[in-house]
Amino acid sequence: MGEAALPEPMAALLADYERHLVSERDLAPHTVRAYLADVSGLLEHAGRMGRDDVSELDLRTLRSWLAHQQVTGRSRTTLARRATAVRVFTAWLARTGRIPTDVGASLRSPKAHHMLPPVLRRDEAEELVAAAARLADDGSPLGLRDTAMLELLYATGMRVGELVALDVDDVDRGRNVARVFGKGRKERTVPFGRPAAEALDAWLAGGRPALLAPGAGPALFLGARGGRIDQRAVRTVVHRRIADVPGAPDIGPHGLRHTAATHLLEGGADLRSVQELLGHASLATTQLYTHVSTDRLRQAYRQAHPRA
Numbered sequence: 001m002g003e004a005a006l007p008e009p010m011a012a013l014l015a016d017y018e019r020h021l022v023s024e025r026d027l028a029p030h031t032v033r034a035y036l037a038d039v040s041g042l043l044e045h046a047g048r049m050g051r052d053d054v055s056e057l058d059l060r061t062l063r064s065w066l067a068h069q070q071v072t073g074r075s076r077t078t079l080a081r082r083a084t085a086v087r088v089f090t091a092w093l094a095r096t097g098r099i100p101t102d103v104g105a106s107l108r109s110p111k112a113h114h115m116l117p118p119v120l121r122r123d124e125a126e127e128l129v130a131a132a133a134r135l136a137d138d139g140s141p142l143g144l145r146d147t148a149m150l151e152l153l154y155a156t157g158m159r160v161g162e163l164v165a166l167d168v169d170d171v172d173r174g175r176n177v178a179r180v181f182g183k184g185r186k187e188r189t190v191p192f193g194r195p196a197a198e199a200l201d202a203w204l205a206g207g208r209p210a211l212l213a214p215g216a217g218p219a220l221f222l223g224a225r226g227g228r229i230d231q232r233a234v235r236t237v238v239h240r241r242i243a244d245v246p247g248a249p250d251i252g253p254h255g256l257r258h259t260a261a262t263h264l265l266e267g268g269a270d271l272r273s274v275q276e277l278l279g280h281a282s283l284a285t286t287q288l289y290t291h292v293s294t295d296r297l298r299q300a301y302r303q304a305h306p307r308a
Helices: 006-023 030-050 058-072 074-096 122-135 141-156 160-162 194-211 229-242 251-265 271-278 282-304
Strands: 177-181 185-190
Touching: 006 030, 006 074, 030 058, 030 074, 058 074, 122 141, 122 194, 122 229, 122 251, 141 160, 141 177, 141 194, 141 229, 141 251, 160 177, 160 229, 160 251, 185 271, 229 251, 251 282, 271 282
Parallel strands: none
Antiparallel strands: 177 185
């Protein structure tokens, strides 16, 4: 069943909710789609239970819907995300007077398993950008671009969506910082070091002008056809360049983000600073990386200490 199967009042309600998510919460398009899909599924389930009006939603209906998700094999991570989507929805219903009380406030969901992807060792990260730089030695625009993107991803830990959204004037070469717009359009400033700065200079001087096509606007990174590069192309670049590093795990841009965070913590950076750099809303998210660092420390201890 899809959204079209909803009764007209429910469909109209969902349309109002979509406007709220887009206009008032300023959520990213993929987030809006995910929220709407989850809420639509809930409303369809409620309809099958004989609850055809939103005022009839109760905690039992919400729990029944989640239980159905679990029975049909949804992961704990998916269940947690869908429970969050429902709580956001019922809070909006209560705040706008569509239901008397927020029935989702008491809804609990399984805690998601936080599985961090593999990360590169320091030497592997250095070899990654060195391998890309060797390809850029001939001054090819794509080689210069790939090197700059890899350096910036590793230097800042930014998300791939944040990278492709960068404009030329978002980068301040005087201070070696970039202005990034993260989830919910939250702005933050992230620093980068000399290798990334030099790679960016080379790209802006010799790579970008050669690829630039009409309509690209101020986009910092361009695709092969001269327009703003998309996330899929960046992922392809990262996987391709990782394959040039012997023994390195096959990671994408998100793996580089985890690598940057892990190396910062291993180098002595405090959690709060890493949280700010990555744009995490909660320090608890950043604390996940301490487990990676601790595991590496224990491994090194076992390998090197004579009485380990």
